[in-house]
Amino acid sequence: MNDFSRKEIIDILRDDTLNSWLFNYADEIRQKYVGNEVHLRGLIEFSNICKNACKYCGLRCENKNVERYRLTPDDIVKTAFEASKIGYKTIVLQSGEDAFFSRKILCNIIENIKNFDVALTLSIGERSFDDYKAFKESGADRYLIRIETTDKNLYSFMHPNMEFENRLNCVKSLKDLGYELGTGCLVGLPEQTIESLADDILFFKESDADMIGIGPFIPHPQTPLKDAKQGNFILALKVMALTRILLKDINIPATTAMETLNPNGRIIALQSGANVIMPNVTVSKYSSKYEIYPNKPCVEDNSVNFKKNLEERILSIGRVISKDYGFRKKTK
Numbered sequence: 427m428n429d430f431s432r433k434e435i436i437d438i439l440r441d442d443t444l445n446s447w448l449f450n451y452a453d454e455i456r457q458k459y460v461g462n463e464v465h466l467r468g469l470i471e472f473s474n475i476c477k478n479a480c481k482y483c484g485l486r487c488e489n490k491n492v493e494r495y496r497l498t499p500d501d502i503v504k505t506a507f508e509a510s511k512i513g514y515k516t517i518v519l520q521s522g523e524d525a526f527f528s529r530k531i532l533c534n535i536i537e538n539i540k541n542f543d544v545a546l547t548l549s550i551g552e553r554s555f556d557d558y559k560a561f562k563e564s565g566a567d568r569y570l571i572r573i574e575t576t577d578k579n580l581y582s583f584m585h586p587n588m589e590f591e592n593r594l595n596c597v598k599s600l601k602d603l604g605y606e607l608g609t610g611c612l613v614g615l616p617e618q619t620i621e622s623l624a625d626d627i628l629f630f631k632e633s634d635a636d637m638i639g640i641g642p643f644i645p646h647p648q649t650p651l652k653d654a655k656q657g658n659f660i661l662a663l664k665v666m667a668l669t670r671i672l673l674k675d676i677n678i679p680a681t682t683a684m685e686t687l688n689p690n691g692r693i694i695a696l697q698s699g700a701n702v703i704m705p706n707v708t709v710s711k712y713s714s715k716y717e718i719y720p721n722k723p724c725v726e727d728n729s730v731n732f733k734k735n736l737e738e739r740i741l742s743i744g745r746v747i748s749k750d751y752g753f754r755k756k757t758k
């Protein structure tokens with residue numbers, strides 16, 4: 427059995443009697459194509475300042491209740507150094523779309539962090555082609571930019587003043603520039619259909635993504651979607667499992683949003699197709715203010731103890747902690 431058609435994907439997403447088969451199959455594909463290693467990526471949430479107003483996100487510019495912060499370039503580099511010292515082989519720099527971080531400032535940060543023998547991932551939203559090019563030339567290896575949803579109408583509703591076409595162009599430019607490309611979607615947005623989730627999965631395949639992050643939508647009380655229904659953990663897991671089955675050798679994180687909805691969410695995800703975890707290494711006085719959605723398990727992520735604990739949990743399910751950078755090893 428190989429790739430599923432759109433119709434098959436839709437049928438599988440609709441039929442919950444197939445769930446254990448689906449999760450086991452995704453786990454087998456994971457084992458066969460990316461093996462037993464789990465890659466840990468240290469996530470630094472360096473600024474919660476954002477010019478956008480995504481309806482689902484707690485950091486949207488219209489949320490006046492957020493205490494905004496921005497780490498200094500020095501602190502970002504220091505945090506990355508500390509993370510590399512405790513064994514992280516990838517650093518992920520994530521922020522809102524914060525104009526303070528000019529091309530020049532970011533290139534400088536990237537160049538400094540690349541001295542620490544780590545792979546570097548950026549997750550800082552939409553920028554110009556020339557910015558992306560400059561970041562790559564400074565040493566950035568990977569870029570995460572979720573498409574969020576491929577349903578154009580839903581995309582426009584969720585992202586005031588943003589253009590779906592522009593998002594697509596960013597995804598394409600990043601791939602063309604030679605980044606390892608990470609994209610992904612939210613599962614359970616109001617009005618999102620099963621058909622559009624199938625299209626999201628097919629989009630991941632089509633864009634030759636190297637990493638896919640999938641998380642359930644979690645309503646934030648300080649957003650216009652505060653009263654909306656929460657995304658379903660199992661449905662998000664199914665989208666993730668199908669993504670593993672179709673894209674095979676890519677990297678897939680067990681996302682924090684999954685852990686938020688299920689206390690064992692990360693481990694369950696690791697057993698249903700995922701092979702990456704992105705623990706938060708930002709000091710907790712900041713990461714607690716990086717509230718994309720409520721109850722994000724972040725504060726306890728920050729210590730060496732947390733890392734040890736997580737590693738023990740990973741070993742206990744028969745997996746090993748990777749010691750390399752964790753680039754995608756393409757099998758075809």
Ligand code: 5AD
Nearest residue numbers: 482483572642643644646683718719
């Ligand atoms: N629930 C779940 N995930 C969210 N994100 C933003 N807001 C929410 C929310 N309320 C996700 C988006 C974004 C990533 C960094 O966080 O998909 O790309």
